[in-house]
Amino acid sequence: MRIVLAEDSVLFREGLTRLLLEGGHDVIAAVGDADELRKAVDHDVPDIAIIDVRMPPTRTDDGARAARELRVAHPGLPMLLLSQHIEIEHSVELVASGGFGYLLKDRVLDVTDFLDAVRWIAAGGSALDPEVVQALLAPTRSGDVITTLSEREREVLELVAQGRTNAAIASQLTLAERTVETHMRAIFQKLRLPDTREEHRRVLAVLAFVRSRST
């Protein structure tokens, strides 16, 4: 895959570049701030852009803002945001259209999972960090659509949000893959999601509770 990497820490940028190269990917540009990121993507649209949330020039959420702009400029471009901490607000808008991921930086140390997520996102899937998902799934309000889900369904949705396939979920929860599929159907029903393409519905499911949690 052809990847553009935007990360201001040289150490982290080089480490990640090496991991991606070793994973068989091609890092076509590794930049240090939001402006360079926009230029790099405009110049040569990659298969996926991996973006640090906190970057120069303001060192607040320049990366997230650049990602939102890129989504408008290049609607189909898959993007993976990396952050030092959980910032749910950043994920809400972007997760809706699929091909979007949001992970804590230290997830890159679980190399295999990380590369899987990158591939999954590049293919149009969504991947949210387990910590983000957990924060989103914690019940706070009655009447919340999430409260209608059973414990098991919630566990499944959690893994869906992390970008796992049904097979991966089945093995993680030691269930039959058919059971996972049954749970998925129940979830789609309870969240009142329209009967469309499977991948799209999974994204919508994740989006449904992200929306329900962050307003």
Add this chain to the structure above:
Amino acid sequence: MTAERAPRRLVVATAAGVCCFLFSVGISALVTFGSARARGESDFLAATIVLVPSIVLGVLVTWQVPANPVGAALTWLAAAPAAVAAVEDWGSSLLSAHPWPGATAMFVLKQGFWVWNLAGFGALCMLFPDGRSASVRLRRLPVYGVVAAVLLNAVVSLDPRSHLVDGVSRAGYALHVPTAVSNAALIVTSVAYLAVFGSTVASVIVRYRRGDEVVRLQLRWLILTAGLVPVLLGGGWIIGLYGVPVQIWGVAFMAVMLLAVPVAVAIAVLRYDLYDVDRLLGSSLAWALTSVVSAGVFAVAIYAIGDVIGAGSRIGVTGAAFLTALLLLPLQPRLHDSAGRLVDRERAVMLAAVDAFVTQVRDGEAAPEQVETVLRAVLHDDDLQLLLCAPGGVDYRNMRGAPTEPTGPHQVPLRSGDVNVGVIILSSGSRRRLRQAADIARRARLPIEVARLQLELRVAVEQVTASRARLVAASATERHRLERDLHDGAQQQLVALGMRLRSLQGRLDPDAETTRELDAAVGALQETVHELRSLAHGLRPPRLTEGIARGLRELVRNSPVPVALTVPDVTLPEVVLTNVYFVVAECLANALKHGHAHAIEIHLAESDGRLTVKVRDDGVGGASDGFGLTSVRDRIAALGGSVELHSPPGAGTCVLVRL
């Protein structure tokens, strides 16, 4: 007329006065000591000696202040009477055995020549103290004066009746007109002359009324002595009508005009504030009154005691002295006060106003800080400043507490023993004003001292508040910096290190022992990164960067009970942002932990730059200022806000924070 030439003209005028004086005295001397002998030597000597001080003072004043015409006027104050005397002596020689040449003309001239006696005095009155006329209308007064004097001189000199000596006319120059006409002319010219003289005196009063403090002080001297001149002149004329020899008033008149006036003027001009007329007068009066009263008491006592135990007894004298002292001890200050009130009414009024204020302060009807306003009103000085020196400090502060350097020439230092209390700065002032201010400040010592202590207290509290706010702000900034450093520094580096390890691991045999150890190492690194993240979160939640609303929404997201959150999207300064967040977090934790709440309501509102934060729960209530709330109070107080706690037992808790 340029400023350069004005003094030269005045010096010339002074010199002319001196020459005229010397010439006139020379003529009088020749007449007196020559064969003509018009008057006695002692008369001549006395008259001359009386004139000398004026001449000397005139020269001195011109020397000291050449731009001031008063010096020239002073020399002419003496030169004019000397000239009059010379003309009179010259004319009188007609009656002697050896008349001088032109004696007859001089005899005629001298009959009305006395009118010029007042020339110097009139000039002095018109020009004193700064050489300018009191008003435009009075500028032509000297011309009218000269015209009136010439006319009166002519009418008197040309009246045949004045030429009679022992019933015989001694001169041929006379206008023989009906008596009624000459009387009318005499009355008209006399009235004109008196009118000019009256206007001259009036001009002094006009100048006094319009003048500033210094001018008034200078004029006070002149009015005091010169005021006697018209009185003596008019008195003399009245006495003259009753046939009393003119000599008596003439001497008094001349003495006042030629001795007292120049002395008063010289003092006023050279050192206008050298002696304070009012105080001298007041003290003298008090001294005189005390003496009179004590003498009276003594006399009565002697008389009464002598009546009882026999006159001349030593016991009687001692007893009388004792009684006098006993009675006078309490009486003396009162006498002094009433004399002071009588003479210096202004001072008495001022002190009464200050006393009234001090009483109001004592009764709690007025604030001590108003003392500056009161001093301004009492001293009629709107720009007066009272600067106070903080106890133990050396720098001055104004009544609003701002450090102020005392400037300007009119300063009255305030001391209490050896301690420097402060300073009063007047916008204008003579010695008299400065002393008045000092007197008043002494009376107002109590409010000044209290104001000074309150000022000190206020300054101290302001400093403590400011330093506390600085500390809290510094702590907020430091937290923010630490949080950023942890995220961008340590955390990033640890992850980068982990990636290098993973990279190395990729090149190893997956089943090797080293691979498993690297797994463990990376696992430990991940744990550390996780811990650092929690630590940084505790220092300052990263979501606060996106505003208080985001921060609080994240905070309540993890709450196990429903939280109703109302937060406007306001932008707050970093220090307020962090502190409001931690205060809400503290209240939330309290509600959950101690209040066992089932529902919590958080309400934030901002209007007119004021922020209100309300955290209410439906828990058990009964909360009191424990450690948690104390820290809330400290944080909020440091930001200049307040915290209210309503927590009746069993009815929930409500914490209201205002910023």
